[in-house]
Amino acid sequence: MNISAQPYVILVRPQLAENMGMVARAMMNCGLENLRLVSPKEDYLSPKALSASSGADEILQKAKVYTGLSEAIADLQYLYATTARPRNQIKEVYTAESAMPGLNQHLNGGNACGILFGPERTGLENDEVSVADAIIEIPLNPKHCSLNLSQAVLLVGYEWYKTQIQAVPHRLVTNATQLANKEQLLNFLSFLESELSDFKNLQDKEKRPTLLRNIHNIFTRSQLTEQDLNTLYGIIKYLHRK
Amino acid sequence: MNISAQPYVILVRPQLAENMGMVARAMMNCGLENLRLVSPKEDYLSPKALSASSGADEILQKAKVYTGLSEAIADLQYLYATTARPRNQIKEVYTAESAMPGLNQHLNGGNACGILFGPERTGLENDEVSVADAIIEIPLNPKHCSLNLSQAVLLVGYEWYKTQIQAVPHRLVTNATQLANKEQLLNFLSFLESELSDFKNLQDKEKRPTLLRNIHNIFTRSQLTEQDLNTLYGIIKYLHRK
Numbered sequence: 001m002n003i004s005a006q007p008y009v010i011l012v013r014p015q016l017a018e019n020m021g022m023v024a025r026a027m028m029n030c031g032l033e034n035l036r037l038v039s040p041k042e043d044y045l046s047p048k049a050l051s052a053s054s055g056a057d058e059i060l061q062k063a064k065v066y067t068g069l070s071e072a073i074a075d076l077q078y079l080y081a082t083t084a085r086p087r088n089q090i091k092e093v094y095t096a097e098s099a100m101p102g103l104n105q106h107l108n109g110g111n112a113c114g115i116l117f118g119p120e121r122t123g124l125e126n127d128e129v130s131v132a133d134a135i136i137e138i139p140l141n142p143k144h145c146s147l148n149l150s151q152a153v154l155l156v157g158y159e160w161y162k163t164q165i166q167a168v169p170h171r172l173v174t175n176a177t178q179l180a181n182k183e184q185l186l187n188f189l190s191f192l193e194s195e196l197s198d199f200k201n202l203q204d205k206e207k208r209p210t211l212l213r214n215i216h217n218i219f220t221r222s223q224l225t226e227q228d229l230n231t232l233y234g235i236i237k238y239l240h241r242k
Numbered sequence: 243m244n245i246s247a248q249p250y251v252i253l254v255r256p257q258l259a260e261n262m263g264m265v266a267r268a269m270m271n272c273g274l275e276n277l278r279l280v281s282p283k284e285d286y287l288s289p290k291a292l293s294a295s296s297g298a299d300e301i302l303q304k305a306k307v308y309t310g311l312s313e314a315i316a317d318l319q320y321l322y323a324t325t326a327r328p329r330n331q332i333k334e335v336y337t338a339e340s341a342m343p344g345l346n347q348h349l350n351g352g353n354a355c356g357i358l359f360g361p362e363r364t365g366l367e368n369d370e371v372s373v374a375d376a377i378i379e380i381p382l383n384p385k386h387c388s389l390n391l392s393q394a395v396l397l398v399g400y401e402w403y404k405t406q407i408q409a410v411p412h413r414l415v416t417n418a419t420q421l422a423n424k425e426q427l428l429n430f431l432s433f434l435e436s437e438l439s440d441f442k443n444l445q446d447k448e449k450r451p452t453l454l455r456n457i458h459n460i461f462t463r464s465q466l467t468e469q470d471l472n473t474l475y476g477i478i479k480y481l482h483r484k
Contacts, residue, residue, distance in 0.1 A: 026393070028386040056386060090419075090467055097404070139407055140400070144270040144298060151268070154393055155400060158382070162339070165381055177332075225332055 005107045007080075007160065008114040009153060010036040010072055012128060015120050017042035021052025021060065022150035023117075028056035030157030031164060035063040036114070038072045069116075069128055077111035078103075081124055081132035082152055084145055089126070092134040096159040099136045104163055115156060120149050177227035188229050189216055195236055247349045249322075249402065250356040251395060252278040252314055254370060257362045259284035263294025263302065264392035265359075270298035272399030273406060277305040278356070280314045311358075311370055319353035320345075323366055323374035324394055326387055331368070334376040338401040341378045346405055357398060362391050419469035430471050431458055437478055 009027055014020050020040060027035060037044055044065075050057045066072035073079055080099060094102070106113050116132060118124035129135065138155050140147065147155070180188075193202075193212065202208050224232070251269055256262050262282060269277060279286055286307075292299045308314035315321055322341060336344070348355050358374060360366035371377065380397050382389065389397070422430075435444075435454065444450050466474070 022390075025386075025390075029382045029389060029393075031383040054388065090465075090470070139404060140271045141273040141403065144267075146296065147271060148264075148267075151271075151393065151396055154396070158397060161383065162381060223332075228332070 006032055006034055007103060007107065008034045008036050008076065008112070009157070010038065010114045010116050011040070011149070012038045012069060012072075012116055012124060013041065013119045014044075014117075014149065015041045017044060017046045017049035018052040019120060019149045020044040021049035021054075021056075022148070023153045024049075024053040024056040024059040024063075026150045026154035027059055027157055028053075029154065030161040032157050032160070033059055033062070035059050036072050037063055037065045038069050039067055040065065069131070073114055073116075073131065075112055076114045078106040078113045079116065079132045080114070080134050080136050081116045081129040082118070082136045082138070082156065083129060084123055084137070084147065084152075086137070087126060087129050087135065089129060089135070091129075091132070094134060094136050096136055096138045096156045099134065099156075100159055100163045102134070103160065117149060117152055177225040180224050180226050180229050184226060184229055185219065185224065188224075188232065189219060191233065192219075192236060195240055248274055248276055249345060249349065250276045250278050250318065250354070251399070252280065252356050252358050253282070253391070254280045254311060254314075254358055254366060255283065255361040256286075256359075256391065257283045259286060259288045259291035260294045261362060261391045262286040263291035263296075263298075264390070265395045266291075266295040266298040266301040266305075268392045268396035269301055269399055270295075271396065272403040274399050274402070275301055275304070277301050278314050279305055279307045280311050281309055282307065311373070315356055315358075315373065317354055318356045320348040320355045321358065321374045322356070322376050322378050323358045323371045324360070324378045324380070324398065325371060326365055326379070326389065326394075328379070329368060329371050329377065331371060331377075333371075333374070336376060336378050338378055338380045338398045341376065341398075342401055342405045344376070345402065359391060359394055419467040422466050422468050422471050426468060426471055427461065427466065430466075430474065431461060433475065434461075434478060437482055 009023065009032055011020065011023060014023075014037060017040075020037065020042070021044075024035060027033065043049065044060055044063060049060060053060055064072075080094075080103070086093075103113055115136065116124055116128065118128070136156060138145075138147065138152060192215065196202055201211055219232075222228070251265065251274055253262065253265060256265075256279060259282075262279065262284070263286075266277060269275065285291065286302055286305060291302060295302055306314075322336075322345070328335075345355055357378065358366055358370065360370070378398060380387075380389065380394060434457065438444055443453055461474075464470070
């Protein structure tokens with residue numbers, strides 16, 4: 001991952017060392033490495049902060065501290081402000097997800113980008129929001145949308161991280177074995193049918209076709225592997241012998 | 243939101259009361275209300291848990307406690323297991339996002355669904371994973387994918403919540419005012435041009451067309467509202483008078 005093409009996470013007046021540590025942890029979860037702190041109220045390198053970072057202390061060590069927001073954003077070209085409530089400012093408002101194409105467009109175009117997160121209790125001040133190019137509002141239950149600072153960073157970072165990796169489609173984990181092919185499956189179903197030759201319900205000519213289809217469906221739905229088929233052959237043979 | 247059509251969040255042997263509280267908070271952020279606890283190690287209604295829930299104590303109060311996993315999932319029809327690392331079991335593996343269409347399909351079809359989260363330190367045991375129909379792996383930085391329990395619940399809950407609300411496309415927040423229409427904008431640009439009649443660079447016939455286009459672009463890009471135009475008229479008139 002190209003670190004220079006990452007957004008800066010900028011905590012404005014964060015209050016608690018523990019939260020700064022948890023933010024570092026959340027950033028590392030999402031492959032984000034660039035942290036800026038604007039006049040933090042507690043020591044971001046205190047034991048509390050380092051312990052809360054849960055192994056992401058490298059991000060805290062590298063963090064840059066600024067006395068004011070202007071200095072912290074001076075070298076950035078595009079800036080987002082995260083807000084929990086509407087601010088009634090004439091500005092684009094994105095969800096965490098919908099912000100990502102634009103953010104990546106700026107990053108890929110070589111623009112340095114930052115994302116502002118306000119203090120735990122109050123969030124960003126309106127004047128601070130007004131220097132941002134756009135707003136990110138995380139869509140959450142309006143009846144309970146207060147998020148821990150690190151969780152806000154996590155959700156935005158997570159949406160960004162998802163754009164950086166190849167989408168992982170759902171897949172079947174198969175190690176030593178693989179999905180049986182249809183010939184193997186149909187052979188098994190024929191075997192099962194022959195083993196059931198004395199089974200009463202199959203002797204009823206009306207019920208027989210439906211019952212066979214149901215049996216086929218049961219074993220087709222389970223997406224059997226070659227190994228599973230061997231297991232089932234064994235079970236059926238054992239039961240029959242009994 | 244239809245609560246019966248929500249997945250159950252099932253914490254298997256959660257260790258810390260504080261984490262159970264934070265899970266309740268994360269659930270409430272995402273509109274999830276049904277919490278099940280399998281032999282929790284600490285009291286999920288302790289002051290620590292309630293305080294960490296940050297107002298979501300209603301979810302803790304309603305939580306149901308079970309002594310074993312079998313009892314906790316007995317009435318469910320479809321079950322996901324969340325894991326941080328691959329488990330080498332023959333089972334569908336989804337990302338938090340890609341799991342949602344299937345989950346919602348089951349929920350909408352009237353199936354009761356659950357999502358298992360393992361203990362803080364160790365995660366779910368392989369035998370516990372094997373009773374689930376599918377696995378959810380949250381895509382995170384492989385170098386640092388350890389997540390706090392509540393953050394795992396938050397990310398899965400957040401992906402689910404996003405499917406429950408209308409996608410919020412980016413929009414311009416305009417309150418008392420609206421975006422100027424093109425006539426208003428072009429009138430303003432003509433006005434500006436006339437006010438600049440003595441401006442040297444505009445008198446150079448070669449430079450003039452480019453310069454005018456640049457000026458047009460500057461003010462087109464800022465997506466001015468009617469109110470912004472009034473502000474700019476005032477500024478230009480003031481500067482001219484000076």
